[in-house]
Each structure stands twice: as C-alpha cells, then as structure tokens.
Amino acid sequence: MTATPKASEHGTAFEPLSATFAQNPYPAYAALRDKGEPQFFADFDMWLVTRFDDVAGIARDNAMVRSPEFFMSEEEITEQKRLQNWLDMPHHQRFVQFSMLDSDGPVHDRLRKQVFREFTPAFIARQRTMIQSFVDRLVDSLIDKGEIDFVEELASQVPGHIIGRVLGVPDEDCPQLRVWSERVVQFFDIDRSDERKALAEQATTEFYHYLLKLMAERRAAPQEDLITRLMAAQDAGQLNEDELVSTCMLILMAGHGSTIDVLGSGMHAMLRFPDQMARLKADPGLIHTAIQEMFRFESPLPFFHRYATADCVVGGKSFPRGTKFGLLYGAANRDPAAFGDDADVFDAGRNPNRHLAFGGGAHFCLGNHLARLDMEVIFTTLLKRLSSVSLVDAEPQYKRGLSVRGPKALRLAFTPA
Amino acid sequence: MYRVTFIDADGQATELTAQQGQSVMSVAVANGIDQILAECGGSCACGTCHCYIDDSWTERLPAPDDSEQGMIECLMNPTERSRLTCQLKMSEALDGLVVHLPREQY
Ligand code: FES
Numbered sequence: 270m271t272a273t274p275k276a277s278e279h280g281t282a283f284e285p286l287s288a289t290f291a292q293n294p295y296p297a298y299a300a301l302r303d304k305g306e307p308q309f310f311a312d313f314d315m316w317l318v319t320r321f322d323d324v325a326g327i328a329r330d331n332a333m334v335r336s337p338e339f340f341m342s343e344e345e346i347t348e349q350k351r352l353q354n355w356l357d358m359p360h361h362q363r364f365v366q367f368s369m370l371d372s373d374g375p376v377h378d379r380l381r382k383q384v385f386r387e388f389t390p391a392f393i394a395r396q397r398t399m400i401q402s403f404v405d406r407l408v409d410s411l412i413d414k415g416e417i418d419f420v421e422e423l424a425s426q427v428p429g430h431i432i433g434r435v436l437g438v439p440d441e442d443c444p445q446l447r448v449w450s451e452r453v454v455q456f457f458d459i460d461r462s463d464e465r466k467a468l469a470e471q472a473t474t475e476f477y478h479y480l481l482k483l484m485a486e487r488r489a490a491p492q493e494d495l496i497t498r499l500m501a502a503q504d505a506g507q508l509n510e511d512e513l514v515s516t517c518m519l520i521l522m523a524g525h526g527s528t529i530d531v532l533g534s535g536m537h538a539m540l541r542f543p544d545q546m547a548r549l550k551a552d553p554g555l556i557h558t559a560i561q562e563m564f565r566f567e568s569p570l571p572f573f574h575r576y577a578t579a580d581c582v583v584g585g586k587s588f589p590r591g592t593k594f595g596l597l598y599g600a601a602n603r604d605p606a607a608f609g610d611d612a613d614v615f616d617a618g619r620n621p622n623r624h625l626a627f628g629g630g631a632h633f634c635l636g637n638h639l640a641r642l643d644m645e646v647i648f649t650t651l652l653k654r655l656s657s658v659s660l661v662d663a664e665p666q667y668k669r670g671l672s673v674r675g676p677k678a679l680r681l682a683f684t685p686a
Numbered sequence: 687m688y689r690v691t692f693i694d695a696d697g698q699a700t701e702l703t704a705q706q707g708q709s710v711m712s713v714a715v716a717n718g719i720d721q722i723l724a725e726c727g728g729s730c731a732c733g734t735c736h737c738y739i740d741d742s743w744t745e746r747l748p749a750p751d752d753s754e755q756g757m758i759e760c761l762m763n764p765t766e767r768s769r770l771t772c773q774l775k776m777s778e779a780l781d782g783l784v785v786h787l788p789r790e791q792y
Contacts, residue, residue, distance in 0.1 A: 329727035381731075382756065389733065389760030390792035621720045633726035638792060 283310060283317070285671035292667055294571070294674070295613065298600035306586045307594065315574060315593040316583075319600035321607035321625070323584045327594055328629035333575035334373040335632065340578060340591050354461040358470040360477055364515045365453055365469075370632065377631060380516055383502050384635065387435055387495050393638040400431055400646045408650055412685050416661060419679040424532035428643050432524025432636070436517060437487065437494030442479070449476045450525040453518070457672060473518070480514050495520075520636075527569035528640040530668070530675025531626075532647060535563030537676055538615045540660050545617040550652050559617040560644050565608070565624035566615050571599030572671045573628060598625045599674060656686040688781040692719050693740075695789035704776040710785065711735040711772035721787040728772035733757045734791040735771040736764075740784035747774070762792055 283297055284290055290297055298319055301308055307316040307323065318324050327333045337346055350356050355366060369380040386392060407426055411417055425447070433443045449472040456469035484500060491497045499513050508516070539546040539559075549559050577592045588594075602624045605612045627634035634640075651658075661680035668677055690713055691701045704713045714722035714735075726732035730753050739747060744767055750758065754773045758764050771785065 325727060329729060331729075378753070382753075385756070386760060389757075390762045391760050391764075394762065394792075621718075621723075623715075623723075623725075627725060627732075629725075629727040630729045631726075631731055633729060633731040637725070637732070 283308075286669060288669065291669040292664070294599060295603055298597060298603060301597070302600055302604060306584045307588075310595065313595060315595045316588065317595045317597055318583060319597045319604075320584060321601040321604035324596045324598060324601035325625055325629055327575050327583065327596055328573075328625060328632075330575075330581075331631065332577065332579045332581070333594070333630075334578055335371050335575065336373055337576050337593075339373070339576070354463070354466060358466055358473075360473040361453070361456070361470050363511060364477060364518055365473055367511070368515045368519045370519060373631075380508060380512060381631075381635065383499060383508055384495065384516060384520065387498075388635045388637075388639060390638050393642055396431070396435070396639070397642060397646070399434065400427075400642060401650070403427065403430060404646050404650050408654055412654060415684070416680065416682045419536055419681045420529065420533045420676055421678060423647070424529045424536075424679075427532075427647060428528035428640065429521075429525040431639065431643055432521060435495055435639070436520060437492055437496040438483065438521070445479075446476070446521055447525050448472070449479075450522040454522055454526055476518055477514060480517055484513075523636055524639070526673070527675075528636075528643055530569035530673060531563055531567060531640070532644060533665075533676040533679050534567035534569065534667075534674065535560070535644065535648070536658075536681070537660075537665060537679055538563060538566050539617075540658065540681075542615040542617075545615055546652075546658075549617050549648075553649060553652065555617050556645050556649055557641075558620050558622065560641050560648070561622040561624065562615060562617055562619050563644070564626035565602045565619070565622055567674055568599045568602050568624070568626040569674055570626070570628075570672065571674050572597055573632075595671075597671075598628070601625050654686050655683045658683045688776045688778070689783075690776065690780070691782075691784045692721075692737075692787055693784065694721060694787045706777060708776050709772050710737070710774040710776065710783065711770075713776070714771060719787070721789075721791070722771055723791050724772060726772075730754055730757055730770060730773060733761050733770065736761050736788055736791055737769055737771050737785040738765060738767040738788070739769055740786060741767070743783055743785075746779070762790070763788065 283301065301317060301319040307318045310317050318327060369377055372380065404427060407423065411422060417423060429447050430440055430443050438446060452468045452472035456465050483496060487497045487500060496517060502508055503510060503513050549555050573596050575594050575596060577588060577590055579590050581588050603612045627637045659682050661682050665676040665679050668675055687703045689701055690704050690710055691699055692714060693699045700719065702713050702717050709728055711722055711724045711728055715724050723734035725734045750769060754770050757770060758768045761768065
C-alpha cells in the first residue's frame with residue numbers, strides 16, 4: 270500500500286506538494302502565519318506552527334520530543350508506522366528510523382556526546398586548510414568552463430567529501446555514499462510509495478554492509494578519524510553497534526543533503542539580490558552574516574515535527590498531551606514579528622540574525638559549524654576568482670515537498686577574474 | 687531584581703537587571719547584547735553563549751556540570767574562566783555578576 274497524502278481534499282489552500290509551493294512557499298507560509306494560531310493539517314495529521322515565537326518555543330522545550338514512545342504504546346507506534354508505510358523494511362527500521370535525531374532525553378544525549386567533539390568550533394576550525402585546498406582544486410577544474418550547474422558540479426561535490434573525511438570514508442567512495450543517502454532521505458519526504466520504499470531499504474542495506482567493511486578495516490588498522498573513535502567508544506560500552514552504524518549513517522546523510530541545498534539557494538539568493546552580492550564582494554568581512562542570512566532566507570530543512578509530552582498552550586490555543594506539531598522553520602524565519610518588515614529581503618549584513626534554520630534545543634543542528642565553514646570557503650573563493658556570475662535559467666526549479674528546500678539545478682554563466 | 691554586567695571585547699560595559707532564576711544568556715538576548723548568539727536557545731547544545739567570568743567572581747560561582755564542561759572544552763579560546771551563560775541562573779548569590787564577552791563566538 271502507499272500512503273501518499275492528497276492535499277486538496279481537505280479544502281485547505283496549503284498544498285506543500287504542489288509545483289507552485291516548490292517554486293515559492295513563502296506566500297503560503299505568510300497566510301498560515303497570519304492566522305495566528307497553529308493550523309491543523311489533516312494530510313499529515315498534525316498542527317502546523319509558523320510564527321517565530323511559537324516555533325522557537327516548541328523547538329527549545331524539553332517537554333516537546335521527537336519520538337512518540339513517551340506516550341504511545343508499542344502497538345500504537347506499529348500501527349502508526351503501518352499507516353505511514355514504514356514497516357517491512359528491516360534495515361531502514363533498524364538504522365534509519367532509529368537514530369540520534371529520533372531519540373530524546375538520556376539516549377539522545379549519550380549518542381550526541383559520542384560525536385560532539387568532531388563538530389565543535391575548535392575542531393572544525395582545524396579543517397579549514399583541508400576544505401580550502403579541496404575547494405581550490407575543484408574550482409581549478411571548473412574555472413575555464415564558463416558555464417556550470419552549480420548544484421551538481423560544485424555544491425554537491427564538497428560537503429559530502431568533507432564529512433566523509435571527518436568520518437574516515439575514502440574520497441573515491443563519496444559518490445556512492447551520496448546515491449545511498451539520497452535514496453534513504455527521499456523516503457522521508459512525502460512520497461512514501463512502495464517503489465521508493467524498496468530503493469530506501471536496498472540503499473540502507475548496502476550502506477550497512479559498506480560500513481561493516483570499513484569498520485573491519487579500522488579494526489585492523491586504526492586511523493585518526495571519527496569512525497575509529499566511535500569504535501573505541503563502542504568497546505568502552507558507550508554505544509552498541511547498531512547505534513554506531515545508525516549514527517554514521519545519520520552524519521553522512523545530514524552531511525550530504527542540506528548543505529548542498531543551501532549552497533544552491535544561497536547562490537540563487539545573491540543572484541536575485543545582486544546589490545548584496547556586490548556588497549559582499551566589496552566587503553568580504555560580511556561573509557559570516559551573509560551565510561547566516563542564506564540559512565534564514567532559504568532554510569534548507571524547513572520542517573520538523575515534535576510531540577507534546579504534556580498539555581500545552583501554543584499561540585494562545587490549548588493542546589492536549591500527545592499532540593503532534595509540525596514546525597515550519599521556513600515560515601518562522603520570514604516572520605516580520607521577528608525580522609522586521611524586510612523579512613522577505615536578503616540582507617547580507619543582517620545582524621543580529623537569530624534564525625531557526627538549525628532548529629533549537631537539544632536537537633540543535635550538530636553540523637552547523639561544518640556547514641557554515643564549507644559555505645564560507647566556497648563563497649569566499651568564488652567571489653575572489655570570478656569576475657561576473659549570472660543565471661542561465663531565470664527560474665531555476667526547486668525540489669518539491671515540505672521537508673527540503675533547495676534548487677534541483679542552478680546553471681550559472683561566469684567569467685574568471 | 688539582580689544586576690549583571692556585560693563587558694564587551696572593547697571594554698564597553700552594560701549593566702542590566704535580571705529576575706530570580708533567569709539565565710544570564712536570556713538577560714543578554716532580551717537586551718540586545720548581540721555577542722551572545724545563544725543559537726540553541728539555552729540547551730547547552732551549541733556553545734554560542736560563551737563568556738569569561740570576571741576575576742572577582744570566579745571563586746563564587748557553582749562549578750559547571752559535565753555537559754557544560756564538555757562543551758566549554760570544545761569552544762574557541764576557552765580559559766579557566768569560561769562559562770556558558772545559558773547555564774548560569776541569576777540568584778541572590780550572583781547579584782552584581784560581571785562577565786566578559788568574547789569578540790566572536792566561533
Ligand atoms: S545557548 Fe546554546 S549552549 Fe548556551
């Protein structure tokens with residue numbers, strides 16, 4: 270069976286699977302925000318939250334959790350999974366449906382602690398030289414082409430390789446990991462068809478066997494990498510093998526997807542606001558605020574859910590324990606109540622910029638510093654090495670769905686500096 | 687009402703008032719102390735609410751717990767005076783606290 274929701278049946282104008290929404294979700298987000306209270310969206314069986322204060326409040330509240338196990342019985346959870354076509358995919362259930370991202374409380378904290386060190390500012394800052402030389406080589410290979418698909422030929426080539434190096438995956442395996450990651454992640458989105466399900470399960474299985482092989486290699490010859498350190502943590506009883514595999518998959522998948530999307534949408538934003546690109550070129554010191562603004566302006570993961578473990582009030586309305594909320598970060602990050610009347614304008618110098626693109630609370634994006642450094646190196650290098658950049662297609666196509674945001678392709682014409 | 691003073695990297699001091707139990711981070715964020723980014727919103731999960739406790743106060747604060755200590759060790763330029771402002775809750779004992787802000791959080 271498939272569980273593909275149809276948005277229009279329920280008489281709501283909110284149609285997150287439509288092409289119109291993919292091209293520009295912000296009018297729909299504004300309409301939801303203007304309603305004030307959270308709005309029930311039957312297709313996903315959840316309450317959509319769009320105002321900045323409400324979204325931030327839920328994301329940061331420890332009584333709002335990712336996993337339903339705090340208030341649902343195992344039978345109820347299985348029934349839910351059956352309805353969502355999440356059963357009968359053993360490896361996906363074992364390594365993807367269970368993860369640090371979907372755990373809470375002490376289990377989440379224990380897993381996060383194991384990988385935390387590799388993602389902290391001090392550790393990430395030491396990767397700068399490696400990232401710079403990787404990007405330099407890539408740009409060297411593209412600079413004479415005059416026209417490229419920025420998403421495929423540049424953005425997609427960087428974050429996966431960098432996270433691969435942190436984890437300990439050889440460069441030559443990264444293209445394969447990207448294929449697996451995409452197949453697994455695609456099933457998270459709204460189209461839970463049997464066909465996608467088969468692809469996701471097969472990708473998870475192959476990914477698992479790949480990691481087993483890599484672990485055996487490290488067992489024989491330990492290296493200075495995250496996977497070796499996680500295996501030591503496993504030996505010390507801090508996590509079991511399934512948790513280790515699941516955590517590696519989560520890190521690789523997170524490292525492949527959203528940074529590529531925000532690189533694409535960030536480049537597109539600068540081309541839509543050429544005065545801001547010129548401003549950044551004239552004052553490279555603005556790179557940090559510019560990158561923050563890219564995350565705010567086109568949040569690459571605009572949608573996450575939480576369950577309430579206690580009765581609560583959101584946006585002035587009361588909700589019982591067990592309520593499922595959909596947090597629309599993409600909507601909150603354009604809320605004029607938080608960002609002013611120019612919330613829909615890309616401002617490379619916006620400061621402060623307390624956006625929610627990395628979420629909030631205990632699940633705050635672990636890879637945020639690495640993503641920002643990848644972006645800093647790429648954009649700084651390009652602004653230095655290119656004298657002009659322009660869009661080849663005036664209207665690049667964006668990916669469909671509510672849970673990701675980024676252009677499918679971004680053809681650029683450019684001249685070297 | 688308690689007092690807490692933030693001194694930025696250029697030596698500019700700002701004195702603010704705080705409620706019982708309010709975190710030093712939330713005092714900063716509510717009053718435009720923009721050097722406290724506090725990206726995770728106070729869950730000890732981001733490390734962007736870093737400050738250096740003034741010498742006159744280091745002895746008087748309760749020690750950081752394990753998760754705060756673990757985070758501090760991974761920050762840029764940590765010292766033995768480093769603390770996360772989201773984990774410091776204002777009380778009678780902290781009235782008059784003075785903290786120094788790093789120039790950048792990361
Ligand atoms: S606000 Fe994130 S660690 Fe303090």
